[in-house]
Amino acid sequence: MSDTKIYQASTTAPVNIAVVKYWGKRDPKLNLPTNSSISVTLSQDDLRTHTTASCSSTFASDTLLLNSQSQDTSGARTQACFRELRALRAELEASNSSLPKLSSLPLRIVSENNFPTAAGLASSAAGFAALVRAIANLYELPATPTELSRIARQGSGSACRSLFGGYVAWEMGSKDDGSDSLAVEVAPASHWPTMRALILVVSAEKKGVSSTSGMQITVATSQLFQRRAEIVVPAAMEAMKKAIKEKDFESFGKVTMMESNSFHATCLDTFPPIFYLNDVSKAAIRLVEDINNAAGKIIAAYTFDAGPNAVIYYEEENTAAVAGVIKGALGGLEGWASREIEPKESSALDARAIGVLRDGVSRVILTQVGEGPVRTQESLIGADGEPVKK
Amino acid sequence: MSDTKIYQASTTAPVNIAVVKYWGKRDPKLNLPTNSSISVTLSQDDLRTHTTASCSSTFASDTLLLNSQSQDTSGARTQACFRELRALRAELEASNSSLPKLSSLPLRIVSENNFPTAAGLASSAAGFAALVRAIANLYELPATPTELSRIARQGSGSACRSLFGGYVAWEMGSKDDGSDSLAVEVAPASHWPTMRALILVVSAEKKGVSSTSGMQITVATSQLFQRRAEIVVPAAMEAMKKAIKEKDFESFGKVTMMESNSFHATCLDTFPPIFYLNDVSKAAIRLVEDINNAAGKIIAAYTFDAGPNAVIYYEEENTAAVAGVIKGALGGLEGWASREIEPKESSALDARAIGVLRDGVSRVILTQVGEGPVRTQESLIGADGEPVKK
Numbered sequence: 001m002s003d004t005k006i007y008q009a010s011t012t013a014p015v016n017i018a019v020v021k022y023w024g025k026r027d028p029k030l031n032l033p034t035n036s037s038i039s040v041t042l043s044q045d046d047l048r049t050h051t052t053a054s055c056s057s058t059f060a061s062d063t064l065l066l067n068s069q070s071q072d073t074s075g076a077r078t079q080a081c082f083r084e085l086r087a088l089r090a091e092l093e094a095s096n097s098s099l100p101k102l103s104s105l106p107l108r109i110v111s112e113n114n115f116p117t118a119a120g121l122a123s124s125a126a127g128f129a130a131l132v133r134a135i136a137n138l139y140e141l142p143a144t145p146t147e148l149s150r151i152a153r154q155g156s157g158s159a160c161r162s163l164f165g166g167y168v169a170w171e172m173g174s175k176d177d178g179s180d181s182l183a184v185e186v187a188p189a190s191h192w193p194t195m196r197a198l199i200l201v202v203s204a205e206k207k208g209v210s211s212t213s214g215m216q217i218t219v220a221t222s223q224l225f226q227r228r229a230e231i232v233v234p235a236a237m238e239a240m241k242k243a244i245k246e247k248d249f250e251s252f253g254k255v256t257m258m259e260s261n262s263f264h265a266t267c268l269d270t271f272p273p274i275f276y277l278n279d280v281s282k283a284a285i286r287l288v289e290d291i292n293n294a295a296g297k298i299i300a301a302y303t304f305d306a307g308p309n310a311v312i313y314y315e316e317e318n319t320a321a322v323a324g325v326i327k328g329a330l331g332g333l334e335g336w337a338s339r340e341i342e343p344k345e346s347s348a349l350d351a352r353a354i355g356v357l358r359d360g361v362s363r364v365i366l367t368q369v370g371e372g373p374v375r376t377q378e379s380l381i382g383a384d385g386e387p388v389k390k
Numbered sequence: 391m392s393d394t395k396i397y398q399a400s401t402t403a404p405v406n407i408a409v410v411k412y413w414g415k416r417d418p419k420l421n422l423p424t425n426s427s428i429s430v431t432l433s434q435d436d437l438r439t440h441t442t443a444s445c446s447s448t449f450a451s452d453t454l455l456l457n458s459q460s461q462d463t464s465g466a467r468t469q470a471c472f473r474e475l476r477a478l479r480a481e482l483e484a485s486n487s488s489l490p491k492l493s494s495l496p497l498r499i500v501s502e503n504n505f506p507t508a509a510g511l512a513s514s515a516a517g518f519a520a521l522v523r524a525i526a527n528l529y530e531l532p533a534t535p536t537e538l539s540r541i542a543r544q545g546s547g548s549a550c551r552s553l554f555g556g557y558v559a560w561e562m563g564s565k566d567d568g569s570d571s572l573a574v575e576v577a578p579a580s581h582w583p584t585m586r587a588l589i590l591v592v593s594a595e596k597k598g599v600s601s602t603s604g605m606q607i608t609v610a611t612s613q614l615f616q617r618r619a620e621i622v623v624p625a626a627m628e629a630m631k632k633a634i635k636e637k638d639f640e641s642f643g644k645v646t647m648m649e650s651n652s653f654h655a656t657c658l659d660t661f662p663p664i665f666y667l668n669d670v671s672k673a674a675i676r677l678v679e680d681i682n683n684a685a686g687k688i689i690a691a692y693t694f695d696a697g698p699n700a701v702i703y704y705e706e707e708n709t710a711a712v713a714g715v716i717k718g719a720l721g722g723l724e725g726w727a728s729r730e731i732e733p734k735e736s737s738a739l740d741a742r743a744i745g746v747l748r749d750g751v752s753r754v755i756l757t758q759v760g761e762g763p764v765r766t767q768e769s770l771i772g773a774d775g776e777p778v779k780k
Contacts, residue, residue, distance in 0.1 A: 227617035265659035
């Protein structure tokens with residue numbers, strides 16, 4: 001009689017927002033980058049993917065359900081994650097014959113985000129980190145987060161950084177097989193727990209060029225890109241690690257802003273050019289510049305991924321001067337209720353920029369540095385193997 | 391009895407729009423650039439400065455009137471032009487004592503543009519070229535346009551290119567005194583007379599960072615700039631000269647667009663970042679991309695100076711496919727009447743981009759490659775030495 005048990009395990013995983021940007025692959029199949037990167041992991045209280053991985057001989061095939069929508073699992077990236085994780089499980093099974101042969105069973109993955117997909121936040125990092133972490137839990141793999149990062153990277157490059165909390169580096173590595181292209185902790189969240197992030201979600205007309213295709217066009221056509229990969233980013237990596245270790249926000253903020261600008265500059269230098277920043281993004285930059293000028297030093301730092309949303313980092317002690325001032329100018333937006341922020345009037349803000357932001361920002365998200373994936377007993381799959389109806 | 395005669399001479403001078411961009415000074419006082427550049431001189435039928443230079447012992451001091459507004463002549467740039475031209479005149483006077491001693495007489499310069507200053511077109515190039523050419527005419531200097539370019543460059547860097555018609559290079563030179571940083575003709579307008587330009591004048595909210603201060607912040611802070619100056623531009627200079635010599639529009643257009651993007655990328659990589667392109671500029675880029683995609687090759691090329699206006703180059707044979715299609719989409723704008731262009735419907739254009747352009751473009755200017763400064767008998771100063779009232 002065959003084993004018809006439903007095996008399952010669940011995890012949550014966080015979003016991360018890079019402060020030294022990943023842009024460009026030296027190997028598109030293995031998602032090996034042209035430069036290293038560093039990110040801050042954001043709190044899962046505000047932004048997280050929750051994933052349950054299960055396997056059973058009663059399942060017909062590998063399936064993936066995200067926010068109740070069936071997803072294609074035949075893509076090379078998802079397949080690579082499944083294959084690598086099954087291989088690690090098969091090694092365990094080979095060395096201990098008492099273990100159930102999970103590696104050969106079909107997988108059923110159910111996943112949910114606690115933030116609106118429409119917000120345009122890069123959810124693939126949290127998604128692939130949760131998928132890999134959940135299956136590793138299911139398979140009871142002894143692999144460390146860094147070992148798992150090699151696998152998550154093949155799902156989505158930046159996913160490798162979401163296997164850690166706090167401040168995380170993705171070291172690009174040099175080997176052709178990608179075995180040394182891994183995520184490592186720069187510092188845990190507890191080292192610098194006062195880091196806050198305010199996200200201005202910009203209502204974009206439509207999705208621009210996807211990051212996957214965009215970065216490869218940049219590598220192929222930008223005449224400034226090589227300089228960025230070879231000279232600019234290695235210097236930024238060193239400066240950023242030092243800033244994090246010393247909890248030096250002024251350095252952290254300056255490198256963060258210059259890195260974002262450098263990345264978007266190489267997008268503009270791509271042919272045809274790629275524009276992720278729009279006039280609303282530029283108004284957010286002006287807002288941060290005005291806040292910093294009023295403070296006489298860098299107390300807020302903007303960064304933009306492959307889209308118009310502004311992520312603004314600041315320290316808790318400057319909540320009034322950053323989040324408070326922004327709430328004073330943009331208090332009408334959705335999202336302020338999640339934290340107690342006292343709105344503060346400021347005469348230092350450019351009125352035109354504020355008008356552009358009022359028209360173009362759809363909501364704010366208030367969050368902070370947070371922990372890495374957390375195992376949870378809360379399951380998205382019932383004992384019958386079916387997704388839990390909510 | 392002293393000489394109370396009013397001496398005078400007049401010229402017109404053209405606007406030029408760079409296709410390999412000048413951005414960055416290695417010597418701000420002498421306006422010595424960090425890289426060479428190439429421009430197309432535009433027809434004076436559409437865009438020109440008209441300048442009369444006069445001198446007389448009856449004048450109290452050096453004065454400059456531009457569009458009936460008195461201008462400060464005490465600035466280092468204007469003073470440098472006056473001083474250099476007077477020195478050349480003084481040499482002539484020293485070698486031929488029969489010449490009147492104009493070099494010691496106060497100068498009165500009167501200047502008018504035939505295009506609205508509000509259009510945001512860089513008028514300083516035409517302005518300083520006309521000023522230098524008019525005084526050289528007044529002083530009857532035997533200097534060649536290249537020799538005069540050394541002087542005009544000190545007024546405004548790009549002015550040196552407006553001393554020639556057609557296709558003009560400003561070779562950066564290497565000497566500290568700037569004596570080899572000069573404009574030279576790449577090809578006369580007659581070599582490739584079919585070059586057309588359509589300018590979309592964008593209604594900017596306000597003037598951004600001035601190019602003079604902006605380019606020095608770029609030199610000081612952009613980490614990508616050095617690569618542009620040392621590697622990217624020298625290659626673009628060679629490719630552009632070849633394209634012009636061979637009248638190869640596809641190469642001309644590709645280098646023009648990539649050069650504009652590269653320049654604006656280094657602006658974005660400046661800290662704090664400089665943005666000259668806005669969402670309307672980006673819509674103009676999309677418009678050109680759509681036109682080229684419909685044609686299956688590059689028949690139109692955008693370029694942007696230190697502002698949001700789009701200059702679109704195309705060849706006469708593609709008037710219908712470029713200017714006709716743009717008129718079909720943006721026919722309601724001011725400026726179309728200056729040329730006979732048949733509006734043409736096209737389904738290849740992005741509707742969103744057209745909407746942005748309809749809202750954000752204030753007028754079009756239709757023009758073409760043109761000649762260099764032309765001496766004229768039409769004077770802006772009467773026989774009494776007073777500006778002619780219009």
